Amino acid sequence: MSRPRIAIPARFSETAAVLRFRAEVNARNLIEAVYAAGGEPVSIHPSVSVSENEIDERLSFVDGVLLPGGGDISPALYGGADHEDLYGIDDVQDAFDVAVASWAQRTGRPLLAICRGLQIVNVARGGTLIPHLAEPHRHVTSRLLLGADTHLSAITGQEAMAISCYHHQAIDKLGRGLHAVAWSDDGVMEAVESDRLDPQWFLGVQWHPEDTAETDSAQKAIFAALVDAASQVAGSS
Numbered sequence: 001m002s003r004p005r006i007a008i009p010a011r012f013s014e015t016a017a018v019l020r021f022r023a024e025v026n027a028r029n030l031i032e033a034v035y036a037a038g039g040e041p042v043s044i045h046p047s048v049s050v051s052e053n054e055i056d057e058r059l060s061f062v063d064g065v066l067l068p069g070g071g072d073i074s075p076a077l078y079g080g081a082d083h084e085d086l087y088g089i090d091d092v093q094d095a096f097d098v099a100v101a102s103w104a105q106r107t108g109r110p111l112l113a114i115c116r117g118l119q120i121v122n123v124a125r126g127g128t129l130i131p132h133l134a135e136p137h138r139h140v141t142s143r144l145l146l147g148a149d150t151h152l153s154a155i156t157g158q159e160a161m162a163i164s165c166y167h168h169q170a171i172d173k174l175g176r177g178l179h180a181v182a183w184s185d186d187g188v189m190e191a192v193e194s195d196r197l198d199p200q201w202f203l204g205v206q207w208h209p210e211d212t213a214e215t216d217s218a219q220k221a222i223f224a225a226l227v228d229a230a231s232q233v234a235g236s237s
Contacts, residue, residue, distance in 0.1 A: 002040075002234070003038055003039055003040035004038075004039055004040065004063035004064060004227060004230035004231045004233065004234040005039070005040045005042050005061065005062045005063050005064070005230075005234075006034050006039040006040065006041050006042060006062065006063070006064045006065065006066050006226065006227070006230060007042050007044050007059055007062040007064070007065045007066070007100070008026050008030070008031070008034070008041055008042065008043055008044065008065075008066045008067075008068055009043075009044050009046055009067065009068070009093075009096060009097055009100055010024035010025060010026055010043045010044060010045060010046060011024065011025050011026060011068065011070045011071075011093070012024060012046070012090055012092075012093060013025045024043070024045060024046075026041070026043050026068060027068065027069070027210060029210040029211060029213070029214075030066070030068055030114075030210040032210075032214075033209070033210045033213040033214075033219075033220070033223045034066065034223055034226075034227065036213070036214075036220070036223070037220070037223035037224045037226070037227040038224070038227045038231070039064070039223070039226070039227040039230060041066075042062060044058070044059070044100075046092055046093050046096035046097070047092075047096060048092055048095075050095050050096055050098075050099035052099075052103070052106075055099050055100065055103045056103065056107075059100070059103055059109075062109070063109070063110075063230040063231070063233040063234040064109055064110040064111070064112075064226055064227070064229060064230030064233065065100060065101075065103075065104045065109050065110070065111045065112075066111075066112045066113075066114070066117070066226065067097060067100065067101060067111065067112070067113040067114065067116070067117025067118075067120055067121065068114050068115070068116070068117055069114050069115035069116045069117065069166070069167075069208060070088065070093065070115075070116040070117075071087055071088020071089060071090065071093070071116070072086045072087055072088055072089050072116075072169060073089070073094055073116065073119055073120065073123060073129065073169075074089050074091060074094050075129075075131060077094060077098070077123050078123045078127065078128045078129055079128065080128060080129060080131055081131060082131075083131040083132045085131075085132045085168060086131065086132075094120075097116075097117070097120045098120055098123065098124045101113070101117075101120050101121045101124040102124050104200070104202075105124075105125075105200055105202075108199055108200045109200070109230075109233065110200070110201035110202070110226055110229035110230050110233065111200065111201070111202045111203075112202075112203055112204075112205075112222065112223070112225075112226040113202070113203070113204040113205070114204075114205055114207075114208060114209065114210070115166070115167055115205075115206060115207070115208060116167075117204065118171070118192060118204035118205060118206055119169060119171065121175065121178075121192075121202075121204050122171050122174065122175045122178065122192070122204070123175070124175065125175025125176045125177060125178060126175045126176050127171060127172070127173050127174050127175030127176075127178065128171075128172045128173040129169050129170065129171060129172055130169055130170045130171070130172045131169060132168055132169065133167075133168055133169065133170055133188065135186065136167070136168035137165035137166065137167050137168070137170075137184070137188065137206075137207075138165070138166050138167070138168060139165075139166060140165050140166075141162050141163065141164055141165070142162070142163050142165050142184045142185065142190070142207070143160060143161075143162060143163075143184070143185050144160060144161050144162070144163045144182050144183070144184060144190055144191070144207070145159075145160055145182060145183055145184075145185070146158065146159050146160060146161070146181065146182045146191070147180075147181040147182060150181040150182075150191075150193060151181075151193050151203060151225075152181050152182060152191050152193065152203060152205075153181075155203070155221050155222060155225045156218035156221050156222070157218070157221070158218050161216075161218050162216075163184075163190065163205075163207035163208075163209075163219075164207055164208050164209075164211035164212050165184075165190075165206070165207045165208070166208060167206055167207075170188045170189060170206060171189045171192065171206070174189075174192070177194050177195045177198055178192050178193070178194060178195075178204075179192065179193060179194075179195065180192055181193050182205075188206070189206065190205065190206040190207055191203070191204065191205050191206065192204040192205075201225075201226075201229035203222065203225070203226075205222070209222045209223065210223075
C-alpha cells in the first residue's frame with residue numbers, strides 16, 4: 001500500500017543559508033518523524049487566497065494534515081492584546097493555517113496539531129490564547145500528566161511522560177468542541193482532543209513530539225497514530 005499523504009503547511013523563513021534568500025521550510029525532525037511512521041510528508045505553500053473552494057482543490061489529494069509549530073498568531077484573530085514578546089507574526093501564514101484547520105475539520109481529515117498548530121485550531125474554533133506566559137516553556141523538558149481514558153493515553157500507553165517544550169504562549173479559553181486532556185506541572189494545558197462524538201481524528205499537543213520521536217516511543221506513537229488514521233482515509237478513497 002502506498003504511503004498516506006500528510007499535508008504540512010510550510011513556514012516562511014526570512015533567511016535560509018543553503019537557499020541564499022527567503023525560503024519556505026518545515027523542520028527536518030518533523031518531516032522525518034512523519035516519514036518514519038509510514039507517511040508521505042507533503043509541504044504546502046501558504047497562499048494569499050484562502051477561499052473554501054481553493055482550499056478544497058489544493059488539499060483534496062491528501063489523506064491527513066499536520067499543523068506544525070512556528071511564529072506567534074496575531075492577537076487580532078482572537079481579540080487579544082498586543083505584547084512586546086510576540087514574534088514572527090504573518091497575516092498570510094495565519095489566514096492559511098486557519099483555513100487548513102477549518103478544512104480538515106469540515107472534511108474529517110485526520111489532524112495532528114503541534115504547538116502553534118494547536119493554537120491555530122483553538123483560535124479557528126473561537127478560543128483564545130495567553131499572549132505570554134509568566135514563565136515561558138522555552139528549551140525545557142516538562143513532566144506531563146495525562147487525563148485518564150483519553151486518546152492520548154491510549155496512543156502512548158502512558159499516564160505521564162517527559163515532553164520537549166518551546167512555547168511562550170498557551171491556550172486560555174478552549175474553542176468549540178475541544179477539551180484538555182494533559183497538563184504540565186504548572187497547570188498549562190499541553191494536549192487537547194475533540195469531543196467523543198466528533199468523527200474526526202484530532203490531537204493537539206503544545207509540545208514538540210518530533211524533538212524526541214526518534215528515541216521516545218511515546219512521541220513516536222503520536223505520529224504513527226496520525227499516519228494510521230490517514231491510511232484509513234487513503235484506503236477508503
